[in-house]
Amino acid sequence: MQKNNKIIAFLAFGMYFITGASCFLVGSSLTQLVELYGKGMDAVVLMGSSFAIGRVVTVGITGKMVEKKGPKLVLTAGILFVTAYLLGVAIIPNYYVGMACAFLGGIGMGAQDAVCPLLLS
Numbered sequence: 370m371q372k373n374n375k376i377i378a379f380l381a382f383g384m385y386f387i388t389g390a391s392c393f394l395v396g397s398s399l400t401q402l403v404e405l406y407g408k409g410m411d412a413v414v415l416m417g418s419s420f421a422i423g424r425v426v427t428v429g430i431t432g433k434m435v436e437k438k439g440p441k442l443v444l445t446a447g448i449l450f451v452t453a454y455l456l457g458v459a460i461i462p463n464y465y466v467g468m469a470c471a472f473l474g475g476i477g478m479g480a481q482d483a484v485c486p487l488l489l490s
Contacts, residue, residue, distance in 0.1 A: 376463050377440055377441055377444060378442060380448075383438030384447065384448055384451065384481055385481060385485075387451070388451050388474075388477070388478055388481065389419075391451070391454075391455050392420075392474075394405075395416075395458060396417070398457055399414065402416070402458070402467070403460050406462065406463075406464040406467060408464050411423070411443055412464065413464075415466055415468065416458075416467060416471040417471070419468045419469075419471040419472045419475065420471040420472065420474050420475040420478070421475060421478045422453075422472065422475060423471070423472040423473065423474065423475020423478075423479065424475035424476070424478045424479040424482070425475075426475075426476075426479070427475065427476045427479030427480060427483075428479045428482050428483055430479075430483075431443050431446075431447075431479055431480045431483035431484075432483040434483070435483050435487055440484045441485055443480050443484050444480065444481065444484045445469070446477075446480050447476075447477040447478070447479075447480030447481045447484070448477065449472045449477070450474065450476045450477030450480065451473075451474055451477035451481075452477075453470060453474070453477075453480065454470045454471060454473050454474025454477060455472045455474070456470075457469070457473070458470050458471065458474075
């Protein structure tokens with residue numbers, strides 16, 4: 370394996386860890402998000418669905434991007450989308466912006482999903 374691929378594999382591993390930890394933190398702070406957004410729990414848990422939809426919609430597209438552009442670009446885009454998710458949910462106290470940020474986080478996770486098989490092979 371080339372040195373560059375080892376660095377990309379390490380970055381992908383790190384992002385999976387950070388993404389998983391952040392999803393755990395956001396999931397465990399649902400009561401705080403209810404208070405932040407002023408919505409009921411039934412509305413706030415839809416952020417998880419928004420995240421999942423973003424992830425499912427993106428995997429096929431980012432898989433083709435990995436083939437054409439390479440894993441480094443797709444992983445970088447995934448990192449940026451997950452960062453937008455984390456910052457948006459934490460900083461902006463607007464429910465609809467939070468839903469959009471959750472969708473962006475799903476896109477970022479989908480990008481990571483597309484890069485992983487290539488790095489494992």
